[in-house]
Amino acid sequence: MVDFRTMANRYASQLSLCLPQNTFTHTLARTVHAHMIASGFRPRGHILNRLIDIYCKSSSIGYARHLFDQIPNPDVIARTTLFKAYATLGNLKLAKEIFDGIPLSMRDTVCYNAMITAYSHNGDGLAALKVFGGMRKEGFRPDNFTFSSVLGALSLIADDEKHCEQLHCAVIRSGLGSVTSVLNALISAYVNCASSPLVSSSLLMAAARKLFEAMPKKDELSWTTMITGYVRNDDLGAARELLDGMTEKLVVAWNAMISGYVHHRFYEVAFQMFRKMFSLGIHQDEYTYTSIISASSNAGLYKYGRQIHAYVLRTEVQPSPQFILSVHNALISFYGKFGKLDEARQIFNQMPIKDLVSWNAVLSGYVNVGRIEEAKSIFQEMPERNLLTWTVMISGLAQNGFGEEGLKLFNQMRLEGLEPCDYAYAGAITSCAVLGSLENGRQLHSQLVQLGHDSSLSAGNALITMYARCGVVEFAYSVFLTMPYVDSVSWNAMIAALAQHGHGVQAIQLYEEMLKEDILPDRITFLTILSACSHAGLVKEGRFYFDTMYSCYGITPGEDHYARLVDLLCRAGKFFEAKDVIESMPSEPGVSIWEALLAGCRIHGNMDLGIQAAERLFQLKPQHDGTYILLSNMYATLGQWDDVAKVRTLMKERGVKKEPACSWIEVDNKVHVFLVDDTVHPEVHDVYKYLEGLVLEMRKLGYVPDTKFVLHDMEVEHKEYALSTHSEKLAVAYGIMKLPIGATIRIFKNLRICGDCHNAFEFISKVVEREIIVRDGKRFHHFRNGDCSCGNYW
């Protein structure tokens, strides 16, 4: 039988091996603890305190609390450990409760320092100072740490140069003006203050620099604080100058510099520094590698990233477990961003220890390429989740058209007690955009305002698109106008919103305004502008903007841009110009180009060119149903019914099936058309009767022999009426003519409006001279005068 003391010594020494604390040592410590439980050893004293600390720091505060509650009279160390953990989580109420419960006789300087830091880290400078006051009143002697924490608290309150100067004077008066740690804290106060948008950062940085220069003894922290200060205040030149002046080559400072370059997108300089570290013999750590790997993916340098990966695998020195974890996490994300999921998955599977970052990285990899089913099962499998996990999943669902599921998950997240951040809201709002659910979207909007998230960029941008896709451009515009900060995404979203509603000219005007505000257009801006021009018939303007892409903004047009230009020219009937453009392309024209050409030929009945385009498409993508349908439509436009029949035979011979976009017809053999109004629409019944009559008529003409109509009353379930028919979309479309003016038609779920439907809507909008707004799972369609804002056949 081993006695308690021997076992205690053994466990204590095992736990001391678990330092420094990181994900790896935490796992080790938990194993040690499991062993204690298995062998019946009941930890107490410093062993128990150490365990509490470890559970607190490895995000298992609930279990730490459980251990804590079992101690009859916990000492000051255990209490401090626990309230520090609560404070880190932002739960100051519980933290204060524990701190207040520490008897005066038990208190020490350390616990006061911790409470001051707790408040100042949570942004409550005044409360921190109050604790400091209480400490002095009770006669505790402040030490250097106290001063550093108090300075941190003061720097929160000091929001301009004057406060910082007062702080400076106070330090000198206190006689601590030459203590390095105190001066470091003061410099850090200046630097933090400089990041505030309300003050002159250059003045404060100059003051910090002066202080730094005059320091009697600088340590590593002094240098790093100063360098990161410059980096954070966007003065990379000054940061670099300082770094180059350092005699000691400190890896932390180099990492800070590299990360600065990466964040400012100076990838090449970051790589140069990385290489220089080798020649100077500076030992790189996980921070260096993670920055460089992320730089490779941001810069689109797949090969470079792979080289880094290969190098990491080759290194002879045994890397630390923390190094392996961090670097592999970065690599998972790197491969994920390039869509190389097999590589990402392989790294993930082989990792000896995974943390939440690894799981989130692999999850977003699957989400990004749209492999939602696999993403869902990863989400289910995850041992723990955080705000980020939920956000990735929600927006992933939304972006892949699963609006309902996205909203569901968003609600589930709230049920589990997580407070969604603005990014999560953005995902939920996108879900509403996908569903065309104005009601839900407006609700989320008002919640955002209540929560004070309404100045958020991402949420605002999502709102613009949501309102636009739900058919209310005015709301989209008012969001855009009231957003305190906008970026190029906001401008793009708003320009697209106008273009989608057929306001091509206004879209272009907004684009011109954007240029006046010195916002640089990007490749997406040009895609939007080109299709806006296309719908407004602004050929000259479209060509002009296309030309400025490279000449003014250095953006090389991609195939998608060429396709829009071809579309623009063909819609206007300028086939010669379109051919010139295609021939001038730097690379071999692909599917989208020939499709644009064929679609244009269909509109204008340009048979010869249309057939040429179709032949190219058959070569490139023989199974693509769109080509056959466009071609047969072209023949139909010209009344060449024999040729239409030939195309259909060709489809059968080649076994061409309709794309999934349309195969939903086969899935449940029903078309759902919803009226978005919440009110009961008696006209639905009229439409139903009308359709019945229509079908009878069509049958007489030998058309749609097997059409049946079913009228669903779905009021209870969806508060909406549904009309469903068997396979006959055209009849539904005609039926819609009977709907009240201004009714919005929504194709439910993740469905896309089909080609026949689209034609019918185009036709109706021309004949009845009425604007029809339809949205489906993918796009917004605004039909006016025989044309549709979506710009595509389907």
Added chain:
DNA sequence: GTAGGGTTAG
């Protein structure tokens, strides 16, 4: 004091 996982636009 440094890093790795998120969002929004076509």
